[in-house]
Amino acid sequence: MTTLLITSLLLIVALLFSLASYKNLFYQIKRTQNEVLARQAHWVAEGGLECGFSYLKESDDISSAKTSLSNCEALLNLDVLDIDNSNYIHSSYYQLAKKDLSKKVLFSPESYGAIQTRSDLKLLGGITISPDVVNHISGNNYQCVSVKYSSKVEVIGDSKTNPPGAGYTNVTYSYPNVMSTAVCGSGYNTDTSDFDTDNTPPSLSGPVKKDFEHDPLLDPFESFFNKKRSEKSLLKSEFELVVGSIKPATDEDRCANRINNALATSSKVWVVGDCDLHGDSLGILGIPKILVFENGLVGASGSVTYDGAVYHLIDDPNFYDISLNSRWSNMTSSSFYAHLLDDNSVFFANGAFVPTGGIVFDTPGGVTTYNTSLALTYNRSFNPYAPKYKVQWLKGSWHDF
Incomplete structure (x- = not known):
């Protein structure tokens, strides 16, 4: 009986340690999955910036590019993709994770000077x-x-x-x-x-x-x-x-x-x-x-x-x-x-x-x-x-x- 009691106690302690480690493991798995989703959201948002930038390079004009940004939104499943009056491209993804990115674009004419x-x-x-x-x-x-x-x-x-x-x-x-x-x-x-x-x-x-x-x-x-x-x-x-x-x-x-x-x-x-x-x-x-x-x-x-x-x-x-x-x-x-x-x-x-x-x-x-x-x-x-x-x-x- 003493042997069984000691063995049971050891098994219970081992079980508690196992449960504790599994809890930490589950936490790490959840963090990993969250990080994966966050990085996916980040790269989708950056993809929106690149897509908008590509349309700007093709059109050389903000107003023309704006009419094409809906193509980027549909392609990448973005919630927001826009260009403001300060030449910032804003890209936002609000699905399983949320990410907002903004980068500024410069327009330099190839021929310039009065x-x-x-x-x-x-x-x-x-x-x-x-x-x-x-x-x-x-x-x-x-x-x-x-x-x-x-x-x-x-x-x-x-x-x-x-x-x-x-x-x-x-x-x-x-x-x-x-x-x-x-x-x-x-x-x-x-x-x-x-x-x-x-x-x-x-x-x-x-x-x-x-x-x-x-x-x-x-x-x-x-x-x-x-x-x-x-x-x-x-x-x-x-x-x-x-x-x-x-x-x-x-x-x-x-x-x-x-x-x-x-x-x-x-x-x-x-x-x-x-x-x-x-x-x-x-x-x-x-x-x-x-x-x-x-x-x-x-x-x-x-x-x-x-x-x-x-x-x-x-x-x-x-x-x-x-x-x-x-x-x-x-x-x-x-x-x-x-x-x-x-x-x-x-x-x-x-x-x-x-x-x-x-x-x-x-x-x-x-x-x-x-x-x-x-x-x-x-x-x-x-x-x-x-x-x-x-x-x-x-x-x-x-x-x-």
């Missing part, structure tokens, strides 16, 4: 630029770019970058979700005078701030036209072709008149050769259009009104082999500014020639000069070539590699 230049840019007078809006920083602050350049910019006079909406209340920006009350963030609002960006590199704290962006590898052709340089002949087929004019026999034969005749039938005009614009208006105001000047000098004297974009292209390898001075002397308007020309001047505006859709000087080796108080109110919507947007996660997000 002025883009591969030539030396000289601004002989005060300038005020309402710049291109590139990226959202935080709150109501945005990254602005006034001039993007690869060579050198010289400003002799006062320079100021106006915040979007400040003094230009009628300007509408095509950057996603930018309101007219947006302002250029600190470090993107140059306000200085008599500086040379070749000697004073742009910085957030320097006199020349980051709205003057230096890019030694700038090559704007493909990002602007969405075509390779090798496809230039195909690109020209989309334009109305015009032969330039510098010494017209009659007023009707002036370069601006030739351009206006072409603009009457097309919003895209391609001018081949030298063109003396004088001070004539170009096209109807308020209608987006684009002018391309190919392998020619461009001169203007007086105020030239133009709502549209301008692309000045020089890609002839022999363009600079012969002195350009004699070609400038044939321009009737050059008598007003001949003393200010450089040996390799390719564009000279002796007055307010201000393309509201932006201007690109794809003229390496040349000098582009504005001899005026330039007030450029940039509006991307006046460019018929809407820029493609590069969509990327905000730096520091989980997909940061």
Whole structure:
């Protein structure tokens, strides 16, 4: 009996220890299952972020992407997938486990800057630029770019970058979700005078701030036209072709008149050769259009009104082999500014020639000069070539590699 009693007690103790261990084991199993469900919910929610991001990359536009997000919700059985006005993608899964994820997306246009230049840019007078809006920083602050350049910019006079909406209340920006009350963030609002960006590199704290962006590898052709340089002949087929004019026999034969005749039938005009614009208006105001000047000098004297974009292209390898001075002397308007020309001047505006859709000087080796108080109110919507947007996660997000 003693043996049976001791044996029974030992078995009871063993049973108690077994029950205790099983309880702990059941607890661990439950925790494991909960962790599995939590991770499943996490990855389903992250799948929603990736799905939404993919639609954004395809459409380059938030409003278009929003209409497709229901496909992601149905595919992944998500409860919420949306993009808010601050460019955050929100993904929520509330099934056996709950998970909410939010990540911010940046929209960067591949072609940006109120002025883009591969030539030396000289601004002989005060300038005020309402710049291109590139990226959202935080709150109501945005990254602005006034001039993007690869060579050198010289400003002799006062320079100021106006915040979007400040003094230009009628300007509408095509950057996603930018309101007219947006302002250029600190470090993107140059306000200085008599500086040379070749000697004073742009910085957030320097006199020349980051709205003057230096890019030694700038090559704007493909990002602007969405075509390779090798496809230039195909690109020209989309334009109305015009032969330039510098010494017209009659007023009707002036370069601006030739351009206006072409603009009457097309919003895209391609001018081949030298063109003396004088001070004539170009096209109807308020209608987006684009002018391309190919392998020619461009001169203007007086105020030239133009709502549209301008692309000045020089890609002839022999363009600079012969002195350009004699070609400038044939321009009737050059008598007003001949003393200010450089040996390799390719564009000279002796007055307010201000393309509201932006201007690109794809003229390496040349000098582009504005001899005026330039007030450029940039509006991307006046460019018929809407820029493609590069969509990327905000730096520091989980997909940061």
